[in-house]
Amino acid sequence: MQQNEWLLWEVFVRSKAGLDHKHVGSIHASDAAMAIENARDVYTRRQEGVSIWVVESNQIHASNPADAESFYEPMNDKVYRHPTFYDLPDELKHM
Numbered sequence: 001m002q003q004n005e006w007l008l009w010e011v012f013v014r015s016k017a018g019l020d021h022k023h024v025g026s027i028h029a030s031d032a033a034m035a036i037e038n039a040r041d042v043y044t045r046r047q048e049g050v051s052i053w054v055v056e057s058n059q060i061h062a063s064n065p066a067d068a069e070s071f072y073e074p075m076n077d078k079v080y081r082h083p084t085f086y087d088l089p090d091e092l093k094h095m
Contacts, residue, residue, distance in 0.1 A: 007056055009035040013043055014051035021053050029054075 006028040012021035024043045029035035035054040044052065063071055 006030050007035075008058075009039070009054045010057050010060060011035075011039040011043055012053040012055070013039075013049040014053075015049055017050055021051065026057065027054075 007030070009027050009029055009032075011024050011027055013024045014021045027035060027038045027042060029038050032054060036052055039052050039054055040049075043049070
């Protein structure tokens with residue numbers, strides 16, 4: 001397999017235990033094992049991470065930013081999802 005045929009992978013690194021993974025960039029690799037090794041070499045050279053995820057770029061699906069208004073607008077009719085919908089007791093100090 002030629003390098004120009006390698007798959008594009010998105011790389012996510014968890015910097016410390018308990019934190020979430022953050023997208024740090026993309027790499028090319030022939031398979032998942034090679035993608036993880038390449039990601040380790042490129043994105044965690046100074047021991048910045050405790051965990052690496054790699055995902056084939058063609059497996060990521062996203063909403064279209066141009067459709068954001070119509071995509072998220074229906075949520076406004078569900079007022080029970082908004083924190084202002086609920087009355088909290090005065091005894092509750094940490095909300």
